[in-house]
Amino acid sequence: MEMNTYEKEHSALMRRAGAECALFLKRGSGFPLDAPCEVALYGSGARNTLKGGTGSGDVNSRCFVTVEQALQGAGFTVTTKDWLTAYEEERGAARRKFIKQIKTEARKNHRNAIMEGMGAVMPEPEYDIPLNGSGHTAIYVLSRISGEGSDRSPVPGDILLSRTEVRDILALQNQYQKFMLVLNVGGVVDLSPVLNVENILLLSQLGVETGNVLADILLGKANPSGKLSATWSAWRDYPTIGAFGCFDDTPYTEGVYVGYRYFDSVGKKPLFPFGFGLSYTEFTVRPGTVTLDGETVTVTAAVTNTGSRAGREVVQIYVSSPAGKLDKPYQALAAFAKTRTLEPGETEEVTMNFKLRELASYDEDMSAWVLERGDYILRVGSSSADTVPTAILRLENDAVTVQARSCFGKTGFTDWKPECPAVAEAPDGLYVLQIPAGDIVTQTVAYDVTRPIDPAIDDLTDNELAYMSVGAFDPKAGVLSVIGNASQSVAGAAGETCGMLKDKGIPVIVMADGPAGLRLSRDYTVDAKGVHPIGQTMPDGIIDFMPAPVRWFMNRSGSRVKPGTDVRRQYCTAMPIGTALAQSWDLELAEQCGDIVGDEMERFGVRLWLAPALNIQRDIRCGRNFEYYSEDPLLSGKLAAAVTRGVQKHPGRAVTIKHFAANNQETNRYSNNSQVSERALREIYLRGFGVCVTEGQPKALMTSYNLINGVHTSEHRELIEDILRCEFGFDGVVMTDWIVSIGMQSKEAVHPAPNAGRIAAAGNDLTMPGCNDDYRAIMKALADGTLTREQLAINVSRIYRLAKALAED
Ligand code: BGC
Numbered sequence: 001m002e003m004n005t006y007e008k009e010h011s012a013l014m015r016r017a018g019a020e021c022a023l024f025l026k027r028g029s030g031f032p033l034d035a036p037c038e039v040a041l042y043g044s045g046a047r048n049t050l051k052g053g054t055g056s057g058d059v060n061s062r063c064f065v066t067v068e069q070a071l072q073g074a075g076f077t078v079t080t081k082d083w084l085t086a087y088e089e090e091r092g093a094a095r096r097k098f099i100k101q102i103k104t105e106a107r108k109n110h111r112n113a114i115m116e117g118m119g120a121v122m123p124e125p126e127y128d129i130p131l132n133g134s135g136h137t138a139i140y141v142l143s144r145i146s147g148e149g150s151d152r153s154p155v156p157g158d159i160l161l162s163r164t165e166v167r168d169i170l171a172l173q174n175q176y177q178k179f180m181l182v183l184n185v186g187g188v189v190d191l192s193p194v195l196n197v198e199n200i201l202l203l204s205q206l207g208v209e210t211g212n213v214l215a216d217i218l219l220g221k222a223n224p225s226g227k228l229s230a231t232w233s234a235w236r237d238y239p240t241i242g243a244f245g246c247f248d249d250t251p252y253t254e255g256v257y258v259g260y261r262y263f264d265s266v267g268k269k270p271l272f273p274f275g276f277g278l279s280y281t282e283f284t285v286r287p288g289t290v291t292l293d294g295e296t297v298t299v300t301a302a303v304t305n306t307g308s309r310a311g312r313e314v315v316q317i318y319v320s321s322p323a324g325k326l327d328k329p330y331q332a333l334a335a336f337a338k339t340r341t342l343e344p345g346e347t348e349e350v351t352m353n354f355k356l357r358e359l360a361s362y363d364e365d366m367s368a369w370v371l372e373r374g375d376y377i378l379r380v381g382s383s384s385a386d387t388v389p390t391a392i393l394r395l396e397n398d399a400v401t402v403q404a405r406s407c408f409g410k411t412g413f414t415d416w417k418p419e420c421p422a423v424a425e426a427p428d429g430l431y432v433l434q435i436p437a438g439d440i441v442t443q444t445v446a447y448d449v450t451r452p453i454d455p456a457i458d459d460l461t462d463n464e465l466a467y468m469s470v471g472a473f474d475p476k477a478g479v480l481s482v483i484g485n486a487s488q489s490v491a492g493a494a495g496e497t498c499g500m501l502k503d504k505g506i507p508v509i510v511m512a513d514g515p516a517g518l519r520l521s522r523d524y525t526v527d528a529k530g531v532h533p534i535g536q537t538m539p540d541g542i543i544d545f546m547p548a549p550v551r552w553f554m555n556r557s558g559s560r561v562k563p564g565t566d567v568r569r570q571y572c573t574a575m576p577i578g579t580a581l582a583q584s585w586d587l588e589l590a591e592q593c594g595d596i597v598g599d600e601m602e603r604f605g606v607r608l609w610l611a612p613a614l615n616i617q618r619d620i621r622c623g624r625n626f627e628y629y630s631e632d633p634l635l636s637g638k639l640a641a642a643v644t645r646g647v648q649k650h651p652g653r654a655v656t657i658k659h660f661a662a663n664n665q666e667t668n669r670y671s672n673n674s675q676v677s678e679r680a681l682r683e684i685y686l687r688g689f690g691v692c693v694t695e696g697q698p699k700a701l702m703t704s705y706n707l708i709n710g711v712h713t714s715e716h717r718e719l720i721e722d723i724l725r726c727e728f729g730f731d732g733v734v735m736t737d738w739i740v741s742i743g744m745q746s747k748e749a750v751h752p753a754p755n756a757g758r759i760a761a762a763g764n765d766l767t768m769p770g771c772n773d774d775y776r777a778i779m780k781a782l783a784d785g786t787l788t789r790e791q792l793a794i795n796v797s798r799i800y801r802l803a804k805a806l807a808e809d
Pocket of ligand 1: 056148494513514610658737738
C-alpha cells in the first residue's frame with residue numbers, strides 16, 4: 001500500500017535525522033564503503049532490528065525496514081541468509097522457553113505472570129552457528145531491548161555480552177577485511193571484551209528508518225554526528241555507592257554524583273565518556289571569547305572541520321565550581337551548541353550562553369540555592385573528557401540566588417562524597433572575569449498562593465467535580481484498560497478526560513502515549529458505541545504473558561472484521577528513542593520531531609501527548625532508560641523543552657512531561673520509595689523539569705509511580721505545589737501515571753497505593769485513566785473533610801481551562 005504524503009515526509013526527516021543521533025565509539029579503516037557489495041550480515045539485530053523499546057513507548061507505524069531489508073534495498077548482497085535463519089530459530093526457541101519459565105515461576109509464587117513478565121529482558125541465547133558468509137565485508141548488529149515493568153541485569157546477553165557474541169565478534173574482526181560492530185541498543189552494553197574491534201557504531205534505535213540510516217552510514221551518504229548522552233563504561237566500573245533495584249526503599253546514597261559527575265570526581269576513566277562521539281571526519285575546537293553581561297555568560301568557539309568529509313560537531317562547555325561548605329562534582333555541563341554541516345576545511349564560530357545562577361548548588365541547611373565564593377573554571381571542548389580551560393569566573397563572596405523552602409524531609413543518611421575529590425586545575429594566566437558584587441540578586445519564591453476557581457466551575461455539583469477529576473469516568477464502566485487503550489474517542493489512545501459534562505461546555509481531552517512518536521492503533525472501526533481498535537493494542541511484552549485462551553480470544557476478537565466494514569487507519573511515525581534523540585545534541589532536530597508528533601496529533605484528534613519523558617538515567621540498569629534522554633539534567637531539560645515547542649506550535653496540541661520525579665527504576669515500580677536528599681533531588685532529578693517548564697512551557701505534567709522519601713509523588717503537595725507551580729512557575733494540568741490508585745502494587749510491597757482523594761488534595765488534578773473506585777475515593781474524602789470542595793474546584797478549573805484552550809486554539 002502506497003504511503004500517505006505526510007508519512008513519506010515524516011520518514012524522510014527521520015532518515016536524515018538518524019545519523020545525527022548515531023555515533024562511532026571506535027572508528028578505524030575500511031568505512032565508508034565505496035559502493036554496495038557482498039556483505040556477511042550477522043547478529044541479533046540484523047533481521048530482528050529494533051526500532052525502539054517495549055511498553056507504552058512503542059509506536060505502531062505502518063511498516064518498518066530491518067537492517068537486512070535496508071541493505072538489500074541499498075544494493076548489497078547479503079551472503080548470510082542461512083546464518084540469519086538459523087539464528088531466528090535459536091532465538092524463537094529461547095523466547096518460548098523464557099516465557100514458559102516466567103509463567104511457571106509466577107504460578108509457583110502466586111504472582112501475576114503479566115506483571116512478572118512486563119518488560120522482562122530475555123538474555124541473548126548461546127548458540128553455535130558457523131560464520132561462513134562470503135565477501136570481504138562483515139557487519140554484526142547487536143541488539144538489546146527493554147521496557148517498562150522490568151529492569152535490566154548485568155548478565156551475559158543483557159548488559160554484558162554473551163559468550164557467543166564475544167566469540168563471534170572477535171572472530172569476525174579477524175576474519176573479514178572490513179568489519180563493523182553495530183549497536184542497535186537502547187542503553188549501555190559492556191563492550192570491554194571487544195574493544196579491539198576497529199569500527200564500533202552506536203546506531204541506537206531510530207524508529208522507522210533504523211535500517212536505512214545504517215545503509216546510508218555504511219555507504220558514506222550520511223555522517224554520524226551524535227555524542228553520548230550517558231557515560232559508557234565496563235559494568236564493573238560503575239559506582240555501587242547508591243542502591244538500585246531494592247524492592248521497597250531505594251537509597252540514592254550517591255547524592256549528586258550521578259554519571260560523569262561520579263567518574264570525573266573520583267578520577268576514573270570510563271570506556272567512553274559523556275559527550276563523546278566520533279564521525280567520519282575530525283574537528284578542532286578553538287575557544288574564543290568569554291564575556292559577562294549581568295548574569296549572562298557568553299562563550300564563543302571556532303570549530304574547523306579538519307578531516308576529509310562533511311560533518312557536524314557538538315561544542316560543550318563544562319564548569320568546575322569551587323567546593324566550599326558544599327562539596328562539588330568535578331564538573332557539570334553548562335551549555336552546548338551543534339554546528340551546521342561543515343565542509344572539509346570550513347570553520348564556524350558558535351556562540352553559547354548560560355546564566356551564572358544556573359551554576360548554584362542547593363544548601364539544605366539554608367533551604368537556598370547558593371553560589372559559593374571562589375573560582376568557577378570554565379572549559380570548552382568536544383566531550384566531557386576533552387576540554388580546554390578557557391576562563392575563570394571569580395566570585396568574591398557567597399551569593400544566594402534563590403531563597404526556597406524545604407520540601408522533601410530527611411533521608412536518614414548523609415549523601416556520599418569522594419574522600420579525595422579530583423580538583424580542577426586552572427593553568428597560570430588563565431583569563432579571569434570578576435563577577436561584580438551585587439550582580440546576583442536573591443529571588444524569593446511566593447509560596448502558599450491562592451489559586452483561582454473558574455466561574456464556569458462554580459455551578460458544578462460535588463459529584464460533577466469528582467467526575468472531572470478521574471479521567472474518562474463512566475459510572476457504568478469498571479476499571480479501564482492498563483496501557484494504550486483507555487480512550488473512547490481515538491483508537492489506541494491511552495486515555496481521556498471525562499466526557500459526561502460535554503453538555504456543560506467542558507470538552508474532552510484525548511491523550512496518547514509517546515515518547516518515540518504517537519502511540520495509536522494502526523487500524524480501527526467506528527460504530528455508535530465509539531472506536532474499536534483492530535488487532536492488538538497491548539504491547540507484545542504484555543500479550544506474551546497472558547494465558548493462552550485469553551491470547552486466543554484477544555487475537556480473534558481484535559482482528560476479525562466483517563467484509564465491507566469501514567476500516568480506518570492511523571499511521572504514526574516511529575522516531576528515535578529518547579536516548580538517541582538526546583545523542584543528537586540538536587535542539588532544532590528535537591523541535592522538528594515534536595513538530596511531526598504535533599502534526600500527527602492534529603490528523604488523529606489527539607490533544608495531549610504523554611511525553612516527553614525526561615527522568616534521569618541514574619543507573620544503566622533502569623529498564624526505561626531508552627525512553628529518557630540522559631544522565632545530565634541540563635541536556636534532558638533542554639531537549640524536552642525543544643520537543644515541547646515543536647508539539648505545542650500546533651493549535652490545540654500539547655505535551656505532558658513525565659514522570660515527575662525520581663522515577664529511576666522499574667523494580668516494584670508502583671510502590672518503590674526513592675530515598676533522595678533534597679540537594680540531589682533539586683540539582684539532579686528536578687532540574688530538567690524546571691528547565692523544560694521555563695524554556696518550553698509544557699501544558700501538562702504526569703507524576704510518577706514511585707514515592708519520594710515516603711510520600712507518593714502523586715500525593716506530594718510540596719512537589720506539586722511548592723516546587724512545580726510556585727518555584728518553576730508551571731500553570732498547566734497535573735495528572736497521575738496510569739492506574740496508580742487501583743492496587744496494582746505487589747502484595748509484598750510495604751508502601752500502600754495512592755488514593756484519588758489524597759491525590760486531589762495534593763493539587764494533582766487528574767487521576768488517570770479513571771474508574772469508579774477513584775470517584776468514590778474523592779467523594780469520601782470530600783465527606784470526611786480531607787479534601788475541600790475549594791481544592792477540587794481549583795483542580796477542575798485547571799482541567800477546564802486547558803480543555804477549553806485546546807479545543808478553541
Ligand atoms: C506509563 C506511562 C504511560 C501510561 C499510559 C504507564 O504505564 O508509565 O509512561 O504514559 O502508562 O500508557
